[in-house]
Amino acid sequence: MKMIHFIGAGPGDPELITVKGRRLIDEADVIIYAGSLVNPKVLDGHNDSAVIYNSALMDLDEVSRIEIEAAKKGLSVARVHTGDPSIYGAIREQMDLLEKEGIEFDVIPGVSSFVATAAVLKKEYTLPDVSQTVILTRMEGRTPMPPKEKLIDLARHNSSMVIFLSVSFMDELCKTLIEGGYSPDTPVAVVYKATWPEQKIVEGTLSDMPQKVKESKIDKTALTVVGGFLGNKYSLSKLYDKHFTTEYRKGVE
Known part of the structure; x- marks a missing residue:
C-alpha cells in the first residue's frame, strides 16, 4: 500500500513549489488537484500514464474514494492543494478518513x-x-x-x-x-x-x-x-545593531 502525499503547490508561480513537492507530483500515478486555485502548470512534469482529477468538480466522498482505492492498489497519490494546505486547505477531514482506513499519508508544506x-x-x-x-x-x-x-x-x-x-x-x-x-x-x-x-x-x-x-x-x-x-515608519532591529551583543557577535561599546 502506497502513502498519500498532501502537497502545497504554492501561490501560483510554478517555480514556487518545494523540490520535494515537485518530485512527488512528477512521480505520482494519481494526481488530485484543486483546479479552481492551483496553477495547472504545476503538473507539467507528471508521468504520461498519470491519472489526473480536478477536485473542484468533486465532493469529499469522491476525493477520498479515489485516494483510498489508489493507495490500496499500490499506486502513488499526489493530493495537490494551493498555497500551503494547512491554511484553509480542508485537509483534516481527508486525513481523518485515511486514518480510519489505515492508510499512511504525509504533508508537504508549500509557500502560502x-x-x-x-x-x-x-x-x-x-x-x-x-x-x-x-x-x-x-x-x-x-x-x-x-x-x-x-x-x-x-x-x-x-x-x-x-x-x-x-x-x-x-x-x-x-x-x-x-x-x-x-x-x-x-x-x-x-x-x-x-x-x-x-x-x-x-x-x-x-x-x-x-x-x-x-x-x-x-x-x-x-x-x-x-x-x-x-508604511515606512519603524525601528531598526537589534539583530544587526552594532551596539547589540549576540551569541555570535560582541556589540560595540
Missing part, C-alpha cells in the same frame, strides 16, 4: 499566498515598534467564525492582519476594522493572484479601499493585508 503577498509587496509583516504579531483570518461567510474570533475583536490588537477569502466584502471588512480599533488611515493592500502573470496590486487605506477595489473589479482570488507594516 500570505507570504507570497508580502514578497510581491516587498514588505515585512513584523517590523520593530510597529507589529510583532501576524493574524491570519477571514470574514464570516458560509463558514461561521468562532465566537472569540470575530473580526471586530481581532482588530483591537492593531497587529499586521492577513484576511483571506473576503475581498468581495470589502465595504463591510473596512468598516469592521475601523470599528474594532484601526485608524481610518491605516494602510491596506489587496493583492489579486500573487505571483501569477495576471497579478494585480491595489493599495490604499481603510477609508478608500472599498472604492478602489470596486474600481479594480477584483472580487475573488485575492488577499487583503492591513497594518502599519505597509
